[in-house]
Amino acid sequence: MPLGQEGRQPWLLETSGLTKKLGGKAVVRDVELRIGEGDIYGFLGPNGAGKTTTIRMLLGLAKPTRGRVTVFGKELAKNRLDILRQVGSLVEYPSYYGHLTGRENLEVVRRLLDAPPERIAEALGIVRLEKDANRPVKGYSLGMKQRLGIAAALLGHPRLLVLDEPTNGLDPAGIQEVRELIKSLPEQRGVTILLSSHLLSEVEQMATRVGIITSGSLVYQDRIEQLKRRTAGRIRLAVSEPEAAWKRLLEQGREAQRDERGLTVPGGDDRDIAAIVAELVRERHAVYRVEEERSSLESVFLEMTGTGGSL
Template sequence: MSQIIKTNSLSKRYGSVYRVKAVNLDVQEGDIYGFLGPNGAGKSTTLKMILGLAKPTEGQVSVFGKEFEQNRGFILSQTGSLIEAPSYYGHLTGLENLRVVQKLREVPDKNVKEVLSIVRLINQKDKKVSQYSLGMKQRLGIAMALLSFPKLLILDEPTNGLDPSGIGEIRELIKSLPSRYGMTVLISSHLLSEIEQIATTLGIINDGTLGFQGSLKKLQEMGSSEFTIKTRDNQSALALLKYHGFLADLQGEELIIGRNLREEQVVQANRLLVSEEIGVYRIEEHKKNLESIFLDMTGKEQTL
């Protein structure tokens, strides 16, 4: 596999405020790279710099192994994108809008028919886009990005305005692109629940800084786990465990005996309780789910 996108200390500053600071993205060929973060975290600004729509204050962008500034024409000819909101001519039909892009991209008629089918706009292709719903406009934007079946597809919040059925269809479409068309996909979202169903690699950005980059499994491994015990006499159990060095605490009807304990430590705690004839009803391990880990990384006060 080859590296499709690489950024080196990519930064964007407005005045004295950094919207993106020293971001090092690594997107490999065939990846579905989920770029996650709360609204305003710097996702769109980063994608704009990768596409040359915004000039970095500092840092470099490399796409297909080539520096962007010296190879802008080649890189953009191999890239499709939808950033923030679709661009279209409202007085033209969906088909006419695609014809405009077709001429610019110099692609055959069969591509137009195929993307209309992919995004379910065949029956609305002759309708003026000004009369489209928000979801239909979003699907048209995705069709435009797909029209040349590029090697790299960059989608910024592509499910905005779509109903649950439409979200599911776009999700399945994106999952099929690497194997079906050989595309690499970089997709941004503030919805972890959507990204975790399709992404092979994740990048999490908050306040302009990349806090995590790697696989879902790697992210899950970052989450702490805790063990809880329910006994016949929690007060006595609490005193005993504390005496033997456990960081135990009583919450409701259960004891929390520590985070990220080894299995042997859990066995030791159980043995201590049994040896003192304190009946143990149950022992449970609770691991943080991905959403909890994401909230910890991006700030629980933020709205997702």
């Protein structure tokens, strides 16, 4: 199962054989996560695939049945408190006191973390809630509540930020707010982010690296660019006398297929396609249309998760 082709490097977060059984059934099975410093790692999978269970093990909230979690080069089981002081998290929905203001909610968290008082203003500025900081949280929109939850997770100046479905339930404006905030954090604050989602479109717009989990098993892990390359398409040609044109391309040693809609050839660079068209024109074939057909990222995702296939 190819899960990335990078050379050996020190990972900020790494798991080995991470497995969790509930009632004798493995809900997470031999997961090997690799997250580099500065990554926005999109942890992607359908609902019920094992994302939240995995995240709970990464945060020490659930004990693995077997396997190891290493964060910042230290084993979590042996250095839990030291590691978690450098980790911020927002798992599922943020908890808050509705009758308190945003600033007061952050003050509660700050005292628990024993963070300096000035961190509150800094966190409010990062998530752009300064103007609403003195309003009761019960009057916040869902997007504002999510941003307040992220502010709370940032109070301790974490090196790693773990966000479980941070755009879940938000309207388009709220999704855009949270998305832009997340994208800005690695560069502006030096934070590495693990972001779980069941929405491919969200991960595609934010992540630099992606892992796909289905039925508790990690079936893909690599840079987001590598996933996009899997959508490489074919070129469809509408031509006169398609059978004769097809035979001519085969005689020239080119890979080509014919169906009721015309010819298809593998997608290549522009010069390859131009050479094919020129060859057909020399043979007096009329080329009516040249179209690129690409698989969507959605179809690739469904292939991995819908059939359990490993790529």
